Amino acid sequence: MKPLISHLFILFFSSFLFAQQGKIDSLRAEFKLASNDTTKLNLLKKIAEEAFYIDSKIYINVADSLLTLAKKTNNGKYIADGHNARGRFFHQAGDDEKSKQEYLKALRQYQKNNDQSGIAKAYGNIATLYVDNNSMDSLRHFLNKAIVINKKNGFDTNLFFNYYNLGIAESNQNNSEDAIASILNALKYAEKTKNKRYIAYCNSMIGILYMEQEMYNEAEKYLLKAENDFAEIEDAWGLAQQYVNLGKLHNERDKDYLTAINLYRKAVFNYNKIGDSINSLVAIGNIGRNFIQIEKLDSARFYINKSLYLSERLDNPDELVRSLTNLGEIEFKENNYQKAKQHINRSISIAKEHSFMEDYGEALLLLSEINASEADYKDAYNNIMAYKTITDSIKSAKTKEMIVDISTKYQTEKKEKENLALKQQNAVQELAVQRATNLNLTYGIFAAAAILGLIGIFYYSKNRRRKLRDEHIINIARAKQKEHEKIGADLHSTKAKDLEQIADNLALKGDLETSNKVREIKDKIRLLSHELFQIPFSQEEFDDQIIDLLFQYNSTSLSIKHEGIKSIDWPKVDNSIKRNLYLIVSEAVSNIKNHSQATAAKFEFERRNKTISVTITDNGIGFTEDDLKKGHGIGNMRMRINEINGTIKFDALKNKGSKIGIFITAF
Numbered sequence: 001m002k003p004l005i006s007h008l009f010i011l012f013f014s015s016f017l018f019a020q021q022g023k024i025d026s027l028r029a030e031f032k033l034a035s036n037d038t039t040k041l042n043l044l045k046k047i048a049e050e051a052f053y054i055d056s057k058i059y060i061n062v063a064d065s066l067l068t069l070a071k072k073t074n075n076g077k078y079i080a081d082g083h084n085a086r087g088r089f090f091h092q093a094g095d096d097e098k099s100k101q102e103y104l105k106a107l108r109q110y111q112k113n114n115d116q117s118g119i120a121k122a123y124g125n126i127a128t129l130y131v132d133n134n135s136m137d138s139l140r141h142f143l144n145k146a147i148v149i150n151k152k153n154g155f156d157t158n159l160f161f162n163y164y165n166l167g168i169a170e171s172n173q174n175n176s177e178d179a180i181a182s183i184l185n186a187l188k189y190a191e192k193t194k195n196k197r198y199i200a201y202c203n204s205m206i207g208i209l210y211m212e213q214e215m216y217n218e219a220e221k222y223l224l225k226a227e228n229d230f231a232e233i234e235d236a237w238g239l240a241q242q243y244v245n246l247g248k249l250h251n252e253r254d255k256d257y258l259t260a261i262n263l264y265r266k267a268v269f270n271y272n273k274i275g276d277s278i279n280s281l282v283a284i285g286n287i288g289r290n291f292i293q294i295e296k297l298d299s300a301r302f303y304i305n306k307s308l309y310l311s312e313r314l315d316n317p318d319e320l321v322r323s324l325t326n327l328g329e330i331e332f333k334e335n336n337y338q339k340a341k342q343h344i345n346r347s348i349s350i351a352k353e354h355s356f357m358e359d360y361g362e363a364l365l366l367l368s369e370i371n372a373s374e375a376d377y378k379d380a381y382n383n384i385m386a387y388k389t390i391t392d393s394i395k396s397a398k399t400k401e402m403i404v405d406i407s408t409k410y411q412t413e414k415k416e417k418e419n420l421a422l423k424q425q426n427a428v429q430e431l432a433v434q435r436a437t438n439l440n441l442t443y444g445i446f447a448a449a450a451i452l453g454l455i456g457i458f459y460y461s462k463n464r465r466r467k468l469r470d471e472h473i474i475n476i477a478r479a480k481q482k483e484h485e486k487i488g489a490d491l492h493s494t495k496a497k498d499l500e501q502i503a504d505n506l507a508l509k510g511d512l513e514t515s516n517k518v519r520e521i522k523d524k525i526r527l528l529s530h531e532l533f534q535i536p537f538s539q540e541e542f543d544d545q546i547i548d549l550l551f552q553y554n555s556t557s558l559s560i561k562h563e564g565i566k567s568i569d570w571p572k573v574d575n576s577i578k579r580n581l582y583l584i585v586s587e588a589v590s591n592i593k594n595h596s597q598a599t600a601a602k603f604e605f606e607r608r609n610k611t612i613s614v615t616i617t618d619n620g621i622g623f624t625e626d627d628l629k630k631g632h633g634i635g636n637m638r639m640r641i642n643e644i645n646g647t648i649k650f651d652a653l654k655n656k657g658s659k660i661g662i663f664i665t666a667f
Helices: 002-009 021-033 037-051 056-072 076-092 096-113 116-128 136-153 156-172 176-193 196-212 216-232 236-253 257-274 277-293 297-313 317-333 337-353 357-373 377-508 512-532 542-553 575-596 625-630 632-643
Strands: 559-563 600-608 611-618 647-652 658-665
Touching: 021 037, 037 056, 037 076, 056 076, 076 096, 076 116, 096 116, 096 542, 116 136, 116 156, 136 156, 136 542, 156 176, 156 196, 176 196, 196 216, 196 236, 216 236, 236 257, 236 277, 257 277, 277 297, 277 317, 297 317, 317 337, 317 357, 337 357, 357 377, 542 559, 542 575, 575 600, 575 611, 575 632, 575 658, 632 647
Parallel strands: 559 600
Antiparallel strands: 600 611, 611 658, 647 658
C-alpha cells in the first residue's frame, strides 16, 4: 500500500502536469508589453507558477529573473517570493540543503516585511523538507509555527496544506491513525475554503489510509466521495486514481475480480484521455492479473501481452517483470511448461538486475511449481529454497525495522514512566520534608526568631550588593549591545548595499570574477551585521531564535540536536543576557560546523535554581590548550560570557570530541 501514498502525494499537482504551454506564452507576451516594474514582477511570479508544473529549466530561469528584478527595485515582497520560488525548485530537484537556505532567506524577508501569510508559508515550506524522512520533531516544530500563525489570521488554505503535509509525513512513518486525524483536519479547512479539489484530495487520502488498516467499508465511503468530487470538477487523472483505489479495494476485501476489472478499465480510459501512459500501463496489467484469477486465460493473455508491449516501449522494468511472470503463469495453466519457463527465467533475470526482490521471489515460487509439475524435484527444491531465502531476508529487514520502531516507542514510554515515578517520589519526599520542617518550626520558632532575623539582615545586605553589581554589569552589556546594533545596522543597510551596487556594476562590465568576490565579502559583512544586530526578542521568542539558528547549521553532514530549551522561562531573562547567550551559541555552532569535522552535536539547556546551564558536545576532532589560546572564536565566547558575569568551561581531547559548559546567573 505504501506506493499508493507516495503516488497520492503527487496528486496535489497532477491536474496541472498537462497544462498548455500557451498560458506561459501569453504571460510572456504581457511581460514584454509591461512598463511598470511591479506589473513585471507580478507577471514573472505568475509565469514561474505555471512553469513549475511544466518545465523546471524555465521555472528556475524565471525565478532567478524575479529575484534579480525584485532586488534591483528593492521590492521586499517579491524578494521573499523569489527566494521562496528558488527553494521550491531545489526541493523538487532533491537538493534539500540549498532548498532550506532559500526558504530561510524567504522567511527572514517575510519577517522583515511583517508579512504574516508569507512567514507561515515559509515555515510550512521548511516543514515539507522533512515529509519524506524521519525528522518528525523538526517537521512538527516548523508546522506548528505555521499553524499558530495561520489559525490566528484565519488562513484556511494554508492550514489545509499544513495538516495535509503532516498527514503525509505520519503516513510515511506507518502511523495511519495519526495520519487519518491530520487529514481529517485538512478536510475541515478544505471544506471551509469550498475548494472541491482540496476536498477530493483529502477524501482520497483518508480512503487509502483506511485501506491500510483493512477498514474497507470506511475506505469505500471516502473513496466514493473522492470519485464524485473528481467527476464534478472533471479531473480525469484524479478520477482514474479513484477507480484504481476502488479496484484494489474490491480485490482485497471481496475478491470481486469482475468489479475490479470494470473499475480498472475505467481508469485506463481516463488515463488515456490525458495521455498518462505509465499509469495506464499499470492499470492494464491489473486487468490481466484479475482475468488470471477468474481463469479467463484468453482475455488475460490479451491484456498481459499488451502490458508487456507497453512495458518494453516505455522502458518500465517493474511492470515488465510482472508481465513476464504473469505470462509464465498463463502458459503454466495451459501446460506449456517450456514457454512458461522462458518467460519466468527472463523475469528472474530482470528482477535480479534491478533488485526487485519480492517480484524475484514470486517468479521463483512459480518456477518451483512448474518444476514439480514436470517431476523435476531437484530444481523444484532448489528454487523453493531460494524463494525461502529471499522471503526470509525481506521479512528480516521488515522485522528489524519493526524492532527499531517498537524499541524507540518502548524506550520513550519507559522514560516517561520513569520521569513520572521520579516526580511522584520527589513529591512524597518533599511532603515528608515539609512536615518535618513544620514540626521543627513549631517547637523552635521562638528560639530561632532572633537568629533568623540576624541572618536575614546579613543576607539582605549581601544580596543587595550583588544585585547592584549585576545591574551595573547588565547596564554595561546593554550599552555595548546598543552600540553593536548601531554598527550592525550601518553594515547591513549601507555598507552591504554599496558593495552590492559595486558588484552589479562589475558584472555589467563583464568582470564576473571580481563581482563574485565582492558579493562574497558583502555576504560576510551581512553575516557580521546579523551577529551584531539581532531581531528583538519581543518580536520572536528567544527559544525559537536559538532553534532556528541551530536549524540553519543542521545538514546531512552535521546532525545538530537540542534538548531542554523550551523548559526555561525565557521572558524572565534579561535581554542583554539572551543576546550574549545567542551570540555565544552562534559562535559555538559555527566553530563546530567549520573546524571540528564533527558529524553530530548536541546543545542541552537546563535551569538549576537561579542559573542557566548550557552543555555543548560534539564528536569532532576536539582541541588542545594551544587551540584554546589561539582561537579567535573562543576568545569572543569568553568576552561575551564575561560581559554577563557568567562562566565557561572547555573540556576536550584531541580527536576525541569536545564539551563546553556555560553557566549564567539569570534569575
